[in-house]
Amino acid sequence: MTPMTTPVAVIVDAVGYAQAVEDAVKASAAYYSGGTSALDDDAYDRLVRGIAAWEAGHPEQVLPDSPTGKVAGGAVTGDVPHTVAMLSLDNVFSPEEFTAWTASLARRVDRDVERFSVEPKLDGLAVAARYSRGRLTRLITRGDGTAGEDVSHAIGTIEGLPAQLAVPVTAEVRGEVLMTTAQFEHANDVRTAQGGQPFANPRNAAAGTLRARDRAHTVPMTFFGYGLLPLADTGTALAARLRESAHSDLMDQAAGLGVNTTATTAVPGITARTVEEVLARVQEIAALRPELPFGIDGIVVKADLAADQRAAGCGSRAPRWAIAYKLPAVEKITRLLQVEWNVGRTGVIAPRAVLEPVEIEGSTITYATLHNPADITRRDLRLGDHVMVHRAGDVIPRVEAPVAHLRTGDEQPIVFPDTCPRCGSGIDTGEQRWRCENGRDCHLVASLSYAVGRDQLDIEGLGHTRVVQLVEAGLVADLADLFALTRDQLLGLDRMGETSTDNLLAALAAARNQPLSRVLCALGVRGTGRSMSRRIARHFATMDHLRAADAEAIQQVEGIGTEKAPSIVAELAELAPLIDKLAAAGVNMTEPGATPPTTTDTAADGGTVAAQRPAGPLAGMSVVVTGTMTGPLEKLSRNQMNELVERAGGRSSSSVSKKTTLVVAGEGAGSKRVKAETLGVRLATPDEFAALVADHLD
Template identity: 65%
Template structure:
């Protein structure tokens, strides 16, 4: 059911069935978060029920969830000091504009100011303080009374045990699992034999109610209101006071609340927060718009379910429920055997999802995923969709276990199952074509004319078993292949010859070392300066490279040992050994091991490069002098000019280069006050380093 199907309830029987379904879903949603419906489905169901009741007021059932806080499904035995209400929802910019116009019409004047803040996707709680000390924590329950969850206080970050002022007050806010806390919680749960949480909301709800677990899951509190403080405070001022008392608020995040004077400012801030959604460290399911003035709020008042002075502009759900139809097993270029879920097509935020990432075999087993299960699928922004958890309560008995491959699905050889990620025992040799195609790519060795079709020819002819063999190909060997004439042969040999002199970071990246990619290859090359120095490094030395750390360093060392025959083979063909990195401050420190960096672009320690000390993110389509550069080439330019390239905007970012169609990253940078340059402005700044 979608938002467009509100008129689908045409008979009393349809209506009664929808009410029962909504009540069950609300009980799960507001209970432990384990709703059998996606957020969009639940919202649409509630809209359908509301539409039917508006058309047939004499048929409204007593158990209908409309007009009730938390859908009337939750409860508790500790009364709230003041009713703890829900929010009404709107689902588009037009609906938001109509709501605000209606509020101003009822007030008889324009709203003096608005406050726009993120709608956090967690569990609402009330935290009571006596003389500034935390006394009791309650769930929202049915709005009139909630459950006592004070036992969870020690695990809730951002909710202080003592306020900065010894006052009696009740803080109201949301408790949630950040993305990192969610992943950590599921690792702990699977280690202790428990079923992973389906999504962060269910994780927060379950964790707050849990007692006597053999492990500790941390959560995070965000305050958004209070009972017992100055009632004449504007909402923006109230949030500032809550932060001064020591409570965590969304003011510390890129999606921080903003006071807006006009509806246009409100619209812009709603769009900004929505654009930030995928990059936030926690989940949001909408944006809340509130009248900021205390007088406006008092005059507007509240209904039985929600205040009239606030509304939630809901965003498209990131979690949807669909059916797992099958599992495909594929082999990557390093021999990793990866699983992919085949799904009943489902629309998530305007994108039809039919495939999604699955977990490693051990995780699939712990989650007890089965073919035929209805499953939660998560997708945010450009994140690759992934299957999170099954709806075990909806099983019919016809579901089937997922069958793991007993041999490599590509070559039939044995599979190494000693690690979490299974791997063909032939490693890279299992996927020689994929390894060659990857190495020849534009951001690696950039061998023009060596695409997949040509790579298949070379491998099947026995001329190439790895990338080193490319550098021993002869004119006669290539001419003997089908569709290889004099011109194409000469062009390919010339491109291969040019590839011998690629910068060290590209040669290293072409190896496809697990735990590295283009960015990490640049950092490693800049740090060590030569292939000899990289090969001589132990795990401790590698761990000193920014972003590697101890665990990844061990993987890279093991990979380099595994690649030793290939590296030796490349050395005999003069590839990689004589190549040094043409950017030198970090590499110069490693000159004692292997060869020092040199070349016309090398920077000496202490030299004044134009991007020295800058953390730079590039987004959008480049124009002007940078139009021909790929994203990887842009990142190389950043680092040649002394900066550090990054793919995501954070508080550590110091500069954003925003090209055409720059989206959420630009919005986030502007929110954080990070300088933004056009491609032309950036090109002027690094003109001496342009290729």
């Protein structure tokens, strides 16, 4: 988990304090009423903590509108009173602050708290759902904590919030309404198709959608319950049970009623008995955060037992028995300064955003992906826009959407190129990803540098500088020309002595024997990479069988669907002259140990049956490799480990899910090991895995 320093805005005088309070109130009102704000979450947190720091030193100057004494969203009014105040949570940002909070909690209850509940803090909108005899009758926002807005019109559009409970009880379910990543993308597709501005992020989308009335279209949202309490007309026995139940028991009861809770996710709520156990769970959830299909901005820790909660009591804005351990922000608002158009090795023309530098999770972000021209148009991005930038874990930062309400009118349209920005040729705009009409020839150096790389043909001695030299000398016009190089040609180049020449020729000779999977990867077929190239090679066994396959046959390879298959067929047809030239140069076109799918044997009754492929020890298994390998596997790169997995009959994967069969966890294994343990996936050490696949080690 990335360490998080306590963020505080510096306020130097009473004038600055008053301005900070005004800014915070405006930002909160915009955030909770329409899902829009001039401040991102991190900036708002810094501002509020700065306000609190000033007030601690100047208690006589505290303004009545200060956000430190109000429930989150307190600027938003509502006309439906809450039966029990719907409070916010105070925040901590470090293990030290959390430990100090637990000490203060122990003082309040006059003993150490013996059990905590630990759950992800979902990044959505808090609501109260009232059920009468099992039927959902009313849905209310948090509002100012004492009264909220009636949003019952949204009933029936929220997944995980049943219209009818499994048991006909009268009770109130509290929880968070949010949009998953998939729901957010769908919402923006619908919104832009209707001529509206795209939402900046899923949280804004959920807030805006939940409040929208009389809209011609609806988009789904998701509910996660985090509370269960009685209403005035709840039966006496049930009301007593709900008031006395531990929080973890209440969540089990809610799930039993059919309400969605985090128990169904990769980060279910747990109970912990010590500070150390809580902090370990915080690290686990933080490590899994980038892979979750919904946003979280922290971890909620509560005294689990009802007696401890009563003893601790509540303040005017937050319970004293619960705290939010905030995680570093993964989304920030910054400005889009420029768009660069870069040409990749296959001729794809990719736009890249140049940003006003912004820090996210400890890294300064100045560039972010814009996907493709169609995405720019769909999101209505303009130069000078304030944009929401998202980065989680090690993923490439991406621009989500413009923050349209911050526009000044000075923003300018993004100009798309008419010709290839690299070579000036025409552009094929037939697909969402535009491509230079010269294809791979447009950026020959990049294409060759990729093909000879370690995970492709692995030709040592052919670095970027040497490739440039060969191209500029006119010795190489495509990949196959590398295998036609002579000793005299190489010796004629600058800085190529006899030793380096002989070493390069030896590396080229070795590259001729690389398996088909690496040859396919070196060719750079669009829509495939190292993993997919291995799968295709294992399935078809030879280049001839692959080239003879139509789109339907290629769809038999796992992970290739109806859109990708025709593209692969077309790419192979386009590459046919180069493939023929490589084969003529003696480059291997078969995959060792693989059996073509069309091979048949004679059955006992005279018919034919497909030949059975040899089953390895990993047959039918999905395997993820993570961490540093040791022992017999120490010298294998990650790509070589994945090749080993597939030689042994398994399928290599880069992410852990419920479908994963085995995780090989080496030294320093992090979030993937945690997720495997959470999901109950089998773990193996490098030595155990080496023994399992011993017959397939080179």
